[in-house]
Each structure stands twice: as C-alpha cells, then as structure tokens.
Amino acid sequence: MTPPQRQRRYPSQPPAPEPAAVGERRNPERMFVVGGDGGDRANLDLVTLIVARADPPPSATPEQTALLRLCTAPLSVAELSAYLSLPFSVVTVVLTQMLADELVEAHKPLVRQSVADRSLLEAVMHGLQKL
Amino acid sequence: MDFKNSDTIPGPRTEDRLPQTVQAAVKIVIVGGFGVGKTTMVGSVSEIKPLTTEETMTQAGIGIDDNFGSDTKTATTVAMDFGRISITEKLVLYLFGTPGQERFWFLWNGLFEGALGAVVLIDTRRLEVSFDVIGRLEERGVPFVVAVNSFPDAPRYPVEELRQALDLAPEIPIVECDARRRASSRDTLMTLMRFLHSLAMTGALT
C-alpha cells in the first residue's frame, strides 16, 4: 500500500523564516479576535515565569490576591491560567496591571535563537536523560 | 470562578511547586491532528499532572447566518494541554500539546516562534492530516522531528517511504514512538534535542 503524497505549497524556494522574536502577535486569520480586552498588554509568553514580589495590598482585586497566592514560588503564565481557570489572554491583562504595580516580577523565557545556545540545548538533553 | 475566597483556588500541590532557584523556562511544542496522541505524550513525560490552558476566540459572523445584523459572533474555546519537566535547579521545560490547525496558533503569543522546536505526531492511518502542519512549520522556520505513533491497526511504511510521502528533507529525523510510554516519549524528545544540537553545530538553525 502506498501512503498519500504531500504536495508542497511552495515547491521551489521556502519563504524567509520568521524572526525568532517572541511576542509579536501574529494574526493570520483576521476574522478571529482573541478573547479578553484589547488594551496594551505586557509582552508575556505562555512560559514567562511569574513570581510574587509583595503581599496582596488592601486594594488588591480577588483575581490579584488569588494570583499572588499562587506565585509565591515561580509559576508560568500557562499554569496560572490553568489553576485560575481563566483564558490566557485574561491572565495577561491581570498580570499587566500587577507588573505595573510591581506586585509581581516576570522572567522571560529562553527562546529559539538564530545562533542557538548550544549549552542550553545540552542542558535540556542532560535533564531529559535523567527522566 | 469565584475569587472572593481565594483559599479555595486550586493551586499546585506542594510537590509540584518549583524551587525559588528557577530562573527561566523553555518550551517544546507537540503538534498533530485530532486524536493523534498529543495529550498522551505530554502526560507520559510530565512531572506534574497535565494542565489545560484555554483561550476563547470570537469569530465575526460575516456572511454566516447573518439574520440578526452584523453582530453575530461565535465563540470558540480552544484548549491546550501542557506538562512540565524540571531540567536543572534553574531551568524548566514546558511541553505543549497543540492542535494542528494553524488558525489556533496565534492565540498564544510566540507559541511556535519561541519554542526550541516541535514534535509532529503522525498517525499512518491518517497521514494527510499532518501535511498542513508540516508545511506551516517549514514556512515558519520551526525545526521539527516527526514521530510516528504506533497504533496497532495502522499501516506500517518503511521510513524512506514515509519521508517521500511527507516530502521531508533527508536530515529531518523520523522516529517510531509509543506516546503512552514515558521512555519512548522521552526518546522522541531526545531525538528532537539532538537534531537541534546538530543544527546548532552546523549553523543551520534559522
């Protein structure tokens, strides 16, 4: 039996690869709008690590208080979204305000680089080997 | 969810809390068509019980059932499972099981652009559902390996036949995998890491 055959959409020259920069919100389907409000948002990745910097102030909203309790130890935005049962975009809105108020700090992820960090790749391999 | 009493918010179990020494995270995307084993793979290697992050998107009802004026909108919730592996006391790896349709990918900032690389899970009973994903990753310059899930009733093709059918460059690894087994899933991730490393050595990483 022969498997079906993939047809390349760009058979000759692949288009230039996209830059590895994180945070640009690409929107290939303009019909779709992401949930949450559209204000200026901090540049947060799914795996940006969030750590609490302060106790909840009296003015904290319930969401902020819940979030601060969760990230007394570092926690990714994805995990915050999961534990709070809030969409990722909503969590980034809440965090944007909390970053501005210096209630939390954010640690950027290590992203794919044009010149790959070999020691990073080796560290990940070593970590996986221990599994 | 009721946030008034935040004591009731579920959080990580004590053993799932990351140490304070953790400074940064990396991510790998596991992508594939419906029911191909993404969640299974995430779960088999994750140190935490897999979690789910959701995003809602609204689709403007342009021309669809437009009986009530132009305000009709359909909301779709897209869910993504993920897991976590501690690499060192400073570094943690996250794995995301991502739906194959590209129109969902933009919901999460930098999901592919920032990932170290991707594992494309394929089911040889439905090879064609992977064609689009592979093309999209190529276009975006996301390095990937292909993992063939061993479903019992699936046709088995020689690797070179698969490579030809998927029109993959000779250097792209194709491995067999049983996503239900931790060792097999880990080996698949190792194959991706070795491939990324070889790209880094030859300076071929885009």
Ligand SMILES: Nc1nc2c(ncn2[C@@H]2O[C@H](COP(=O)(O)OP(=O)(O)OP(=O)(O)O)[C@@H](O)[C@H]2O)c(=O)[nH]1
């Ligand atoms: N034999 C075999 N079965 C598998 C393997 N991986 C997953 N399965 C089974 O396939 C079914 C679907 O797996 P899931 O992990 O839910 O697939 P998924 O890609 O997350 O599915 P969706 O999120 O619904 O698109 C489950 O019943 C798994 O137990 C595999 O490697 N071998």
Ligand SMILES: [Mg+2]
């Ligand atoms: Mg799934």
